Amino acid sequence: MLRDPMARTAAEKTQGAEAFQNVGQESGLLQAAAQLVPGMRVQVLYPPYVQGALGILTARENADRWLVTIPSDHQGEGVLLSLSAPEFLPAV
Numbered sequence: 001m002l003r004d005p006m007a008r009t010a011a012e013k014t015q016g017a018e019a020f021q022n023v024g025q026e027s028g029l030l031q032a033a034a035q036l037v038p039g040m041r042v043q044v045l046y047p048p049y050v051q052g053a054l055g056i057l058t059a060r061e062n063a064d065r066w067l068v069t070i071p072s073d074h075q076g077e078g079v080l081l082s083l084s085a086p087e088f089l090p091a092v
Contacts, residue, residue, distance in 0.1 A: 036057060036066065036090070038059055040057045041090070042054070042055050043055075043090075044068065044087065044088050045086075045087050045088055046086075046087040047081075050081070054091055055068040055069055055081070056071070065084050067081070067082055068081045068082075068088060
């Protein structure tokens with residue numbers, strides 16, 4: 001019997017959530033070491049549809065949320081995201 005590749009078991013969902021939490025904790029530690037400022041380049045960790053994309057911190061929304069702009073490859077406007085600090089890392 002073939003398994004639907006999009007179907008995930010409860011154990012897989014739990015592992016995914018734990019992995020995301022671990023990345024978030026590591027990200028928070030790295031961000032505490034690096035001061036975040038508008039104009040800084042960052043790598044997006046979450047949401048999955050832009051995971052790995054490089055963006056630019058545009059502005060701080062509140063204590064732990066930032067506006068991040070992902071420039072377009074073409075002449076378009078790009079993508080504007082509202083992300084919490086554990087959802088991105090300073091780019092190297």
